[in-house]
Amino acid sequence: MPPVKNALVKQVTTAGKPADKPDLLAVEEPLEIRLGFGPVSERQQRSLSVTLRTPGHDFELALGFLFTEGIINSMDDVGQVAYCRDVGRQQQDNIVRVELQPHIAPDWQKLQRNFYTTSSCGVCGKSSIEAVQQRCNVLADTFTLPAGMIYSLPEVMRTSQPVFTHTGGLHASALFSTKGELKILREDVGRHNALDKVIGAMFMQNRLPLSDYLLLVSGRAGFELVQKAVMAGLAVMVAVGAPSSLAVELAQQCNLTLIGFARDNKFNIYAGAHRIILS
Numbered sequence: 001m002p003p004v005k006n007a008l009v010k011q012v013t014t015a016g017k018p019a020d021k022p023d024l025l026a027v028e029e030p031l032e033i034r035l036g037f038g039p040v041s042e043r044q045q046r047s048l049s050v051t052l053r054t055p056g057h058d059f060e061l062a063l064g065f066l067f068t069e070g071i072i073n074s075m076d077d078v079g080q081v082a083y084c085r086d087v088g089r090q091q092q093d094n095i096v097r098v099e100l101q102p103h104i105a106p107d108w109q110k111l112q113r114n115f116y117t118t119s120s121c122g123v124c125g126k127s128s129i130e131a132v133q134q135r136c137n138v139l140a141d142t143f144t145l146p147a148g149m150i151y152s153l154p155e156v157m158r159t160s161q162p163v164f165t166h167t168g169g170l171h172a173s174a175l176f177s178t179k180g181e182l183k184i185l186r187e188d189v190g191r192h193n194a195l196d197k198v199i200g201a202m203f204m205q206n207r208l209p210l211s212d213y214l215l216l217v218s219g220r221a222g223f224e225l226v227q228k229a230v231m232a233g234l235a236v237m238v239a240v241g242a243p244s245s246l247a248v249e250l251a252q253q254c255n256l257t258l259i260g261f262a263r264d265n266k267f268n269i270y271a272g273a274h275r276i277i278l279s
Contacts, residue, residue, distance in 0.1 A: 001027070001029065001055035001056075001093045002027065002055070003027050003054050003055055003056050003187070004024045004025065004026060004027060005024070005025045005027050006022065006023075006024060006025075007022070007023045007024065007025050008020055008021070008022060009021060009022075026054055026170050026189055027054055027055055027189075028052050028053070028054065028189045029052070029053065029054075029055055029094055030050050030051070030052055030053075030094055031050065031051050031052075031053045031055075031061065031062075031094055031095075031096060032047055032049070032050045032094060032095045033047070033048045033049045033050075033051070033062045033065065033066075033096055033098065034046065034047050034084065034095060034096065034097040034098070035071075035097070035098055035099075035100055035106060036079075036080075036097055036098065036099040036100060037099075037100045037102075037104060037105065037106055038102065039102050045097065046106075046108065048066075048106075048111060049065065051065070051190065051193060052190060053188055053189060053190055053193045054170060054187065054188045054189045054190075054193070056187075057186055057197045057200070058083075058093075058096050059081045059096060059200070059204070060186070060196070060197045060198075060199075060200030060201045060203075060204065061096075061188075061193055061196050061197045061200055062081060062096045062098055062200065063081065063098065063200040063203050063204060064195070064196030064197060064198070064199035064200030064201075065196045065200070066098060067200070067203050067231070067232075068196065068199060068227070068228040068231045068232065071104075071106060071111075072100070072104065074203075074206065074208075075203065075204065075206055076101070077100060077101055077104050078098060078099070078100065078101065079099040079100065079101050080098075080099040081096065081097070081098050081099070082096070082097055082099075083095060083096060083097075084096070084097050136227060136230040136231065136250065136253070136254045137230065137233075137254065138253075138254055138255050139211075139230065139234075139235045139254055139255045139256055140211070140235070140255075141235075141255070141274070141275065142211055142212075142235065143178050143212075143235075143275070144274075144275050144276070144277050145178060145214065145236065145275060145276055146277045147276055147278050149179075149180045150238060150259065150262060150267055150276070151262075151265050151266075151267070152180060153174075153176060153180065153216050153238060154216065154240055154262055154263050156174075156176075156180075156182055157172055157174045157182070157185060157216050157218065158218075160174070160182060160185050161185070161187055161218075162187075170188060170189055170194075171187065171188060171189070171190065171193075171217070172185055172186065172187045172188075172194055172217070172218040173185070173186055173191075173194040173195040173198045173215065173216070173217050173218070174186075174198070174215070174216045174217075175198055175202070175210065175213045175214070175215060176213060176214050176215075176216060177212070177213060178212065178213070178214065183213065184198055184201055184202070185198075186198045186201070191217060191218070191219050191220075191222070191225060192222075192224050192225060192228065194217070194218075195215075195217065195225055195228050195229070196228065198215075199228060199231075199232045202232075208232055208233060209233025209234075210232045210233045210234045211233045211235060213234060214234065214235070214236035214237070214238065215229050215234045215236065215237045215238065216237075216238045216239075216240075216262070217237070217238070217239050218240050218241075219239065219240065219241045220239060220241035220242050220244070220260075221241065221242070221243035221244070221247050221258060221260055222243075222244050222246075222247055223244055223246040223247045223250060225237070225239075225247070226243075226247040226250050226251055226256060226258065227250060229256065230250070230251075230254045230256055234256070235255070235256060235272075235275065236256070236257040236259070236272070236275060237251070237256060237257070237258050237259070238259040238262045239258075239259065239260045239261075239262065240261070240262055240263050241260065241261065242260050242261060243258055243260045243270050248270045248271055251270065251271035251272065252271045252272075255272060256271060256272055257269070257271060257272030257273070257274075257275040257276065258270045258271040258272060259276075
């Protein structure tokens with residue numbers, strides 16, 4: 001399923017008459033994540049979550065989501081990831097099934113109480129924020145970054161967003177090395193989906209924790225994004241937009257360097273300023 005869709009729009013300007021013109025839209029489609037679990041002789045299947053996402057890198061999205069929610073810890077916990085098929089054996093591109101190893105036993109009572117995901121908010125439906133905070137570790141101080149490098153990151157990410165260039169309708173998350181080199185970028189209509197795709201991609205390569213990278217996100221830094229960053233072991237998170245009060249509180253508790261409004265050659269440090277070299 002492609003990430004963009006053709007559309008015909010009527011463009012209205014002050015310069016002349018309205019005119020029909022072709023346009024591209026970012027695709028937004030539901031993705032259902034199902035789990036296969038239980039002993040080999042008694043396998044079961046159950047739906048875990050539905051999220052609105054931009055098609056592409058769906059397996060990364062599913063695994064990144066499961067990891068940041070604490071359901072799996074490594075690829076050793078996963079047997080297989082595949083799209084489901086209907087009765088006619090046709091692939092269903094909007095349903096991904098993750099087969100857990102027999103020893104992984106999901107706590108379904110807890111999951112049903114805590115999970116409800118949409119493309120705009122990944123933390124809605126949590127019974128309490130304490131349930132999220134308890135899974136976050138205090139991050140170590142392993143590197144520092146020059147302030148000058150932070151200035152350049154948003155433009156590098158912006159020029160590396162192929163779908164956003166055509167649609168203007170997607171968020172992005174990108175991993176950079178401590179030298180400012182772009183390592184991986186993912187786009188999605190949902191900001192938390194884009195980050196799950198990045199984390200899932202590195203998870204599939206057994207490269208977590210991401211303690212040797214920094215994260216840049218294209219929009220605001222909400223609590224759910226900070227939680228996912230900390231779960232993945234990221235010590236520095238940079239956002240083009242604003243952080244929320246809860247995001248700042250969690251960053252401070254976990255020793256995450258949280259930067260907001262990183263654009264136009266300036267940025268604000270909300271937590272963890274000791275990792276940024278300012279002179």
